[in-house]
Amino acid sequence: MDGSAPQARVSPGPQARPVVRVPVVLRVNGTEHRIEVDTRTTLLDALRDSLKLTGTKKGCDQGQCGACTVHVDGKRVLSCLTLAASADGRAVRTIEGLEQNGTPHPLQESFVKHDGLQCGYCTSGQIMSAVALIEEGRAGSDDDIREFMSGNLCRCGAYPNIVAAIREVAGRGDDA
Structure with missing residues (x-):
């Protein structure tokens, strides 16, 4: 022992990885967008940051709350868990794409009518x-609606009103 203090060993830590950017064509709400994204960019971030479509919300960023739900090729997906590059060339529909010729989608109108929104943060998801649920033919009973909507959280607790809004548009009326 030479009396000197032991030297701490410092591991170099993870190596910084180079940013790899790729061209992506996103067909969003019927319009083709050619953008370049980092390979790690989520569809949510591409929609919000690159295309400025901010109707899709970033909630938990972990796929737990459903605020980021969009449709890709007609199927609902959590855009915070979907890489933008994986949507290359595919049809993406966001909340902004539901209205037709300035007329809100029937579910948007029904959510307002039934007060299916309070703070509104989760509403787009x-x-x-709900649009996908109806298009999939899964709005049979209130229990079915609740089950197939269980991936979407509402902190305000507007669930009964949300079910009523979906029931109405699914053609089951208010008394089902």
Whole structure:
């Protein structure tokens, strides 16, 4: 022992990886967008940051809340868990794409009518999931609606009103 203090060993830590960018063609709400994204960019971030479509919300960023729900090729997906590059060339529909010729989608109108929104943060994801639920033919009973909407969380607790809005548009009326 030479009396000197032991030297700490410092591991170099993870190596910084180079940013790899790829060209992506996103067909969003019927319009083709050619953008370049980092390979790690989520569809959510591409929609919000690159295309400035901010109706799709970033909630938990972990696929737990459903606020980021969009449709890709007609199927609902959590855009925070979907890489933008994986949507290359595919049809993406966001909440902004539901209206037709300035007329809101029937579910958007029904959510307003039934007060299916309170703070409104989860609303776009709720509506996108509900549209898919109806298109999939899964709005049989209130229990079915609740089950197939269970991936969408609402902190305000507007669930009964959301179910009523979906029931109405699914053609089951208010008394089902």
